[in-house]
Each structure stands twice: as C-alpha cells, then as structure tokens.
Amino acid sequence: MRRIYNFSAGPAILPIPVLEAAGSAVVEFNGSGMSLLEVSHRGKDYEAVHFGAQARLLSVLGISADEYSVLFLGGGASMQFAQVPMNFLGKDDTADYIHTGEWSKKAIGEAKRFGAVNVAGSSEGEKYACLPTALNLTPTAKYVHFTSNNTIEGTEFKSSPNTNGVPLIVDMSSDIFAIDRDHSQFDLIYAGAQKNAGPAGVTIVVVRKSYLATATDDIPAILSYKTHAKADSLYNTPPVFPIFVVGEVLKWIEAQGGVAAMQAHNEAKAGAIYDALDAHPDFYDPAVTVKADRSLMNITFRIKNADLEKAFLAGAQERDMDGLKGHRSVGGFRASVYNAFPKEGCEALAAYIHEFAKDNG
Numbered sequence: 018m019r020r021i022y023n024f025s026a027g028p029a030i031l032p033i034p035v036l037e038a039a040g041s042a043v044v045e046f047n048g049s050g051m052s053l054l055e056v057s058h059r060g061k062d063y064e065a066v067h068f069g070a071q072a073r074l075l076s077v078l079g080i081s082a083d084e085y086s087v088l089f090l091g092g093g094a095s096m097q098f099a100q101v102p103m104n105f106l107g108k109d110d111t112a113d114y115i116h117t118g119e120w121s122k123k124a125i126g127e128a129k130r131f132g133a134v135n136v137a138g139s140s141e142g143e144k145y146a147c148l149p150t151a152l153n154l155t156p157t158a159k160y161v162h163f164t165s166n167n168t169i170e171g172t173e174f175k176s177s178p179n180t181n182g183v184p185l186i187v188d189m190s191s192d193i194f195a196i197d198r199d200h201s202q203f204d205l206i207y208a209g210a211q212k213n214a215g216p217a218g219v220t221i222v223v224v225r226k227s228y229l230a231t232a233t234d235d236i237p238a239i240l241s242y243k244t245h246a247k248a249d250s251l252y253n254t255p256p257v258f259p260i261f262v263v264g265e266v267l268k269w270i271e272a273q274g275g276v277a278a279m280q281a282h283n284e285a286k287a288g289a290i291y292d293a294l295d296a297h298p299d300f301y302d303p304a305v306t307v308k309a310d311r312s313l314m315n316i317t318f319r320i321k322n323a324d325l326e327k328a329f330l331a332g333a334q335e336r337d338m339d340g341l342k343g344h345r346s347v348g349g350f351r352a353s354v355y356n357a358f359p360k361e362g363c364e365a366l367a368a369y370i371h372e373f374a375k376d377n378g
C-alpha cells in the first residue's frame with residue numbers, strides 16, 4: 018500500500034487500522050454474511066456499533082451518559098450553525114457569539130435569522146491572526162457560542178471562555194478529541210466528523226440533558242434535538258457507515274492513551290513545524306502572531322516572497338506531501354496535522370521548511 022503525507026484540512030487522514038476495519042466491514046460485517054452497508058439499522062449487530070460508539074465517545078471525553086446525550090446527525094457542522102439557534106434562540110432572545118474566522122461568521126449569519134446576536138468578542142480587526150482577549154458578554158444570553166479551532170485561520174482556544182454560568186456551546190469540528198479539555202464545561206458540543214473524528218457524512222452532537230430540556234418544541238421534529246435524543250439517535254436511518262468509522266477512531270484513540278496522550282503527541286508534532294518556521298523569521302511568516310493562540314491542528318503560514326509559493330508546493334509534492342495549499346479565502350500554506358497524522362510527516366515537513374529556506378533565502 019502506498020501512503021503519502023496527507024496534510025488535507027478535511028476530509029482528512031484516518032489511522033490505518035481504522036481504514037482496515039472499515040474496508041473489512043464493508044465486505045462482510047461481523048460474520049453476518051452481509052456488508053455493513055446492507056444490514057438493518059434496527060438489527061442487533063448495528064445496535065452494538067451505534068450504542069458502543071455513543072458510550073465510547075462520552076468515555077473518551079470524560080463525561081457521563083447520565084448527564085449527556087450523544088446524537089449522530091446529518092447535514093455537517095454547517096447545519097448546526099442553524100440547528101443550534103433554531104432549538105435554543107427565540108426571537109426575543111440574545112445569544113453571544115465569539116467571532117474568530119470564516120466558520121464563526123457563518124454561524125453568526127444563521128443565528129441572526131432566529132434571534133439577536135451580540136458579537137461578544139472578535140479578532141476580525143486583527144485579520145483573525147490571534148484570538149480576542151476581552152469579551153463583552155450578555156448576562157441574560159441564551160448561550161455563548163465559540164469555535165474551538167479555527168481551521169482556516171489556524172488559531173485555537175486551549176482554554177474556554179468563562180461565561181459566568183451562561184450555557185456554553187462550541188463548534189469543535191476540527192479539534193474534537195485533540196485537546197484534553199474539561200468537557201463538562203460545555204452544554205453542547207458539535208463537530209462534523211471529517212476533520213478529526215471520521216469520514217464525512219455524520220455530525221457529532223453532545224448535549225447536556227438538563228440544557229436540552231430548555232429547547233423549544235415548536236420546530237419540525239426532524240430538526241429538534243429532543244426528537245433525536247428521545248430516540249437514541251435512531252429516529253430515522255442514521256449514517257451507519259460513518260458512525261461505524263467514528264467508533265473505530267474512538268477505539269484507536271483509547272489505544273493511544275486517550276485524549277491527554279493525543280494532546281501531548283499533537284504538541285510535539287505541531288511544535289516541530291512551528292519551530293522550523295520560527296527558525297527563519299526573514300523567510301517565513303507564520304499567520305498566527307500570538308504563539309499561545311497557534312493551533313495544534315492547522316498550521317498556517319506564508320513565504321514572505323510570494324513568488325516562491327509555487328516552487329515550495331512543487332517541492333513538497335516531490336517529497337510525497339499533499340494538501341499544503343492554504344484555504345482559497347486566505348492563500349499561503351496550511352499544514353493540517355490532525356490526531357491521525359504521523360509525527361514522521363511533521364518532521365519531514367520541518368526538514369523541508371529548513372531546506373527550502375536555505376536554498377532560496
């Protein structure tokens with residue numbers, strides 16, 4: 018099997034044992050004489066996958082099934098931008114949003130359709146090169162929403178905003194399972210699976226049961242979190258295959274030592290690349306100016322002499338490194354090094370960063 022260094026931001030790299038388990042289940046699932054793609058979602062073989070993934074997800078996050086429900090939904094994280102306010106924000110209510118990039122902008126845009134939005138902090142003035150330092154929170158807000166990792170810009174909250182008791186909602190699409198946070202501080206976590214948790218096609222929603230009880234009932238059943246929580250996320254046919262893969266990713270994370278071990282590994286990996294960039298300050302511009310705000314998942318940078326960008330990418334390709342082009346809205350480069358990305362790949366990129374600066378500086 019050929020395996021290159023895949024720095025893609027998403028859909029993104031998955032661990033080889035996960036791919037092997039997925040491949041084998043697609044051919045024959047559990048000795049059933051059927052493919053995973055052919056079995057009923059009401060059968061006991063699939064139920065073990067479904068409930069196993071839910072239980073493992075809570076255990077990996079260090080929170081309990083007494084307090085939280087796990088939902089596996091469709092529509093991507095983008096649907097959550099609308100579903101969160103549809104469930105929790107009435108037209109006379111206010112929600113606080115922390116604005117840190119392209120994804121929070123979309124979340125704010127959808128929330129405004131349902132109620133009032135207070136942008137409680139923003140780094141737009143700094144072109145998202147850091148995180149906001151001061152927040153202007155609304156004491157009566159229905160919730161505070163933030164994006165834990167800004168996939169496009171390359172900033173990441175290592176600790177969460179203090180909301181003084183207002184419910185906290187987080188878009189964790191690109192760093193769920195990567196940072197050892199206290200997850201009991203969140204009332205709702207959502208994440209499209211395809212960055213750090215599995216393949217495209219399922220969105221993970223973890224919601225505190227007592228907070229869910231405050232959601233409106235006056236919306237279509239299929240868009241109500243309560244509907245899905247009541248039915249254990251089997252109200253309609255769930256995305257069976259991506260859920261299976263998420264379950265395998267969770268087994269792999271457990272085998273690596275859990276989220277704390279993932280974070281330590283991620284710090285070493287990202288550190289190797291940032292150190293290489295920082296060693297050549299006259300040649301490279303890391304996009305994130307405040308070091309503490311730098312993402313462990315998405316490392317964004319430019320070459321000061323933009324004429325060299327094409328040559329940098331071509332040389333990377335020759336070294337079997339793919340997916341380094343920055344998001345089309347910001348340009349430059351982005352190295353996405355999610356949980357499954359190997360340390361050797363980070364070291365290979367760091368070596369190339371040094372070499373390219375020496376040859377062209």
Ligand SMILES: *Cc1c(COP(=O)(O)O)cnc(C)c1O
Pocket residue numbers: 027092093094095096120164166167168188189190191209210212
């Ligand atoms: C990718 C991404 C999204 C959008 O996810 P979809 O599943 O494509 O809708 C939202 N938020 C963040 C932080 C992301 O990285």
